[in-house]
Amino acid sequence: MSFRWMMIVLIFWPHAATTSQDEEASPVTILIAYDSRTGNTETFARAVLEGVATVEGAIGVLRKQSDVEQADIADADGILVGSPVHWGNLSAETKGFIDQIGGVLASGGELGTDSTPANRTIRTGGAFVTGGSVASGKELARIGILTSLLAFKFVLIGGEDAAGFGTLGAQATTGPSDPGLSEAELAEARRFGARFTTLTKKLTR
Numbered sequence: 001m002s003f004r005w006m007m008i009v010l011i012f013w014p015h016a017a018t019t020s021q022d023e024e025a026s027p028v029t030i031l032i033a034y035d036s037r038t039g040n041t042e043t044f045a046r047a048v049l050e051g052v053a054t055v056e057g058a059i060g061v062l063r064k065q066s067d068v069e070q071a072d073i074a075d076a077d078g079i080l081v082g083s084p085v086h087w088g089n090l091s092a093e094t095k096g097f098i099d100q101i102g103g104v105l106a107s108g109g110e111l112g113t114d115s116t117p118a119n120r121t122i123r124t125g126g127a128f129v130t131g132g133s134v135a136s137g138k139e140l141a142r143i144g145i146l147t148s149l150l151a152f153k154f155v156l157i158g159g160e161d162a163a164g165f166g167t168l169g170a171q172a173t174t175g176p177s178d179p180g181l182s183e184a185e186l187a188e189a190r191r192f193g194a195r196f197t198t199l200t201k202k203l204t205r
Contacts, residue, residue, distance in 0.1 A: 028058045028201045031072050032193075033065045034082035035093040040130045040174040040181060045082045047186040048128060048170065051193020057205075058197045065097035073104040078124035078200035079154070080193075081145045085129055088137030090144045098148045105152055124200040125154035127168065128192060132175030142168040157199050159192040 030052050036042035045062060052060035063072060073079065079101065083094035102111065109116045127145035131138040146156050146168065159167040162184065170192035172185035 026205070028055075028077045028197065028204060029061060029075055030058060030078045030080065030193075030197050030200065031061045031063065031068070031076035032080045032082065033063050033068050033072075033097060035065050035084060035091045035097070036082075037084055037091075038174075040172070041082050041084045043181055044128060044130050044170070044172055044186070044189050047181075047189035048080060048082070048193040051190035051195075052197045054190075054194050055197040055201065058201060060193070060197075065093055065100075068097065068100065070104050073101055074108055076123070077204045078126070078157075078196060079149075080126045080128060080196060081149070082128045082130075083141055083145065085131035085137045085141045088140055090129070090141040094145070098145065102148070102152055111152060122203050123152075123154050124157050124196065124203060125149035125152070126157045126159070126192070126196050128159070128170040128189065130172045130174050130181075132173070133177060134173055136173075136175070138171045138173075139168060142171070145169075155203060157196045159188065160195055161188065 032045050032048055032052070034041050034045040036045070042064075049060045049062045052058055061072060061076070081094060081098065083090040086092070105111045125146070127142040129138050129141045131141070149156060159170045161167050170189045172181050172189070174180060
């Protein structure tokens, strides 16, 4: 091997080894924060967590929105917000949680006129909902969540339906016409968790 090629190996080999060690030591963290009154959104959130768990090098953190702490938000590479549909829109609890996200990021210098470059240049966000009927406002609830996350400078990631088309995020109908959560709906939640985590990992690592 010539001296020139030996120098190239010496320059680049340690850097490659360091990058590999850093990636192994730094898994991607996904916060799944949900509001649930009847238990349906909680069950749906747990299915999303199952999807997150299928991605190597990822940690899923499942929390009721009322139990989320400031560190949970600040440490998350991606945040998935889950809400039941109340009166055609997201729940009041979820709206309060979204305000909490904004407060944490603003206090950390990531938002506002005096914001400084964040330690993480990219943070991903997504939404999932459950509603009593097919046309109960599930689209409006997801759009409401996603619009707020855009204001917080998140990169948004949507879901995927069984036919392979994109969605605003996983959703399920749980009212009298389609009670509870079907296996197809839970499968959609798992796909969403896996897709969201895979893309978050690519964007943030």
